Amino acid sequence: MALIWGMTIEEYTIGQLAKLAHCKVQTIRYYEQKGLLDEPVRTEGGQRRYYEAALVRLKFIRHGREMGFSLDDIGELLQLSALEGHDCKQVDAIASAHLVRVDSRLKRLQSLKVELTRMINSCQHGEVGDCRIIEVLQNHDHCGHEHGEIEKI
Amino acid sequence: MALIWGMTIEEYTIGQLAKLAHCKVQTIRYYEQKGLLDEPVRTEGGQRRYYEAALVRLKFIRHGREMGFSLDDIGELLQLSALEGHDCKQVDAIASAHLVRVDSRLKRLQSLKVELTRMINSCQHGEVGDCRIIEVLQNHDHCGHEHGEIEKI
DNA sequence: ATAAATGCTCTAGCGACTATAGGTTCAAGG
DNA sequence: CCTTGAACCTATAGTCGCTAGAGCATTTAT
Numbered sequence: 001m002a003l004i005w006g007m008t009i010e011e012y013t014i015g016q017l018a019k020l021a022h023c024k025v026q027t028i029r030y031y032e033q034k035g036l037l038d039e040p041v042r043t044e045g046g047q048r049r050y051y052e053a054a055l056v057r058l059k060f061i062r063h064g065r066e067m068g069f070s071l072d073d074i075g076e077l078l079q080l081s082a083l084e085g086h087d088c089k090q091v092d093a094i095a096s097a098h099l100v101r102v103d104s105r106l107k108r109l110q111s112l113k114v115e116l117t118r119m120i121n122s123c124q125h126g127e128v129g130d131c132r133i134i135e136v137l138q139n140h141d142h143c144g145h146e147h148g149e150i151e152k153i
Numbered sequence: 154m155a156l157i158w159g160m161t162i163e164e165y166t167i168g169q170l171a172k173l174a175h176c177k178v179q180t181i182r183y184y185e186q187k188g189l190l191d192e193p194v195r196t197e198g199g200q201r202r203y204y205e206a207a208l209v210r211l212k213f214i215r216h217g218r219e220m221g222f223s224l225d226d227i228g229e230l231l232q233l234s235a236l237e238g239h240d241c242k243q244v245d246a247i248a249s250a251h252l253v254r255v256d257s258r259l260k261r262l263q264s265l266k267v268e269l270t271r272m273i274n275s276c277q278h279g280e281v282g283d284c285r286i287i288e289v290l291q292n293h294d295h296c297g298h299e300h301g302e303i304e305k306i
Numbered sequence: 307a308t309a310a311a312t313g314c315t316c317t318a319g320c321g322a323c324t325a326t327a328g329g330t331t332c333a334a335g336g
Numbered sequence: 337c338c339t340t341g342a343a344c345c346t347a348t349a350g351t352c353g354c355t356a357g358a359g360c361a362t363t364t365a366t
Contacts, residue, residue: 013332015343025344030323045331047344056291063290068265068306071322081287088284092276095286099269102262102306109259112221116252123245131241133248134234137216138209150353153221153255166363168312178313183354198362200313224353303322313362324351331344336337 012050021058028058036061036075069098108151165203174211181211189214189228222251261304 018025031037037057040048057078064074073094080091123132171178184190190210193201210231217227226247233244275285 013343024324026324027322029345034322043331043344045344047331059293060290062303063293065303065322067269067290077287077290081281081284081291083281086281088276088278088281088286091281091284091286092273092278095269095273095276099266099273102266102269105306106259106262106266109255109262113252113255113259116220116248116255120245120248120252123241123248125241125245128234128236128239128241128244131234131244133241133244134230137213137220137230138234140212140216150215150218153258166312177355179355180353182314187353196313196362198313200362218353305322308366309364310366311362311364314360316359317357319356320352320354322351324349326349327347329345332342334340334342336339 010052012055014048014050017050017055017058020055021062023058023062031058031061031071034071034075036071036078067098068102069094073098105152109153112153163205165208167201167203170203170208170211173208174215176211176215184211184214184224187224187228189224189231220251221255222247226251258305262306265306 012020014025014028018028021028028037032039037054040050040054043049060078060081061071061074064077065071069077076094077091080086080088080094119133119136124130128134165173167178167181171181174181181190185192190207193203193207195201213231213234214224214227217230218224222230229247230244233239233241233247272286272289277283277285281287
């Protein structure tokens, strides 16, 4: 607890904060370094101490990450959320753009799953020389899609 | 062309190989460094020259990558495919494990898409203070899933 | 002979952490 | 007050699969 203006205020160590936000201690220091979390107050000895606001912010970040937003996106969302009275067009734009990315990755994974399943099912479990899986990898004609683009899966 | 045992054999520069396999020159050097491609012969001046076999191998790697296999997996698949008479159980195991990964990522993306869509659709396009998107990110109760695990999407 | 294109090595950067080394501080128990 | 051990600190390197750049050298075509 810290005593400020005659009131006691809850204070957390970095380890407590990590536990409460379900992340690692290093992750918190990483977010601070990236400018997503403010530099907290320090003890005489140099250890970080956090107030409730930092926990709220950290949870926001973690929840954003769980939803697949990049740290850059989350940084922008944090800034936008702090602008009182500001309309949420930009927030919507960031979320929508993210949805588009998620959707295209989803489609890619769906067709990949079909392709992999077909390949594995057609394997007769004989010798590698006759293995359909090896054959598909060797001979590009066996599969539908184009060369060149390797997207993240 | 190279003259070997009195025959002429097709020879490629690294640039030609890159074009034929639809990848970048640096990528080929990277694969060599990682041990996926053999060190090729060199000219007097030290430039790499490749024969057909390297192109075949490189295409195998690229096709594996297009299907989302890791370079480690591809390295194993390459080794296994060279063992004549060997049965393809291990090949199948690698491919199946990959399918499992693809499938779990797919499921994750599907639920993420639902969550994002719901969130975006419930936004009333007012001020950020009332924005449903910000609210969802701030207040974890709004969404179903647990804390802690942030998988790659 | 010269110039353009391509090649070479080495190094650093991406994103979002994670892990380690080697040291310091804090809180509790005796 | 002193010791112990857990938790903290900074700094650095590693993950994966490339990609980009600097600063040269070689090759090829004219």
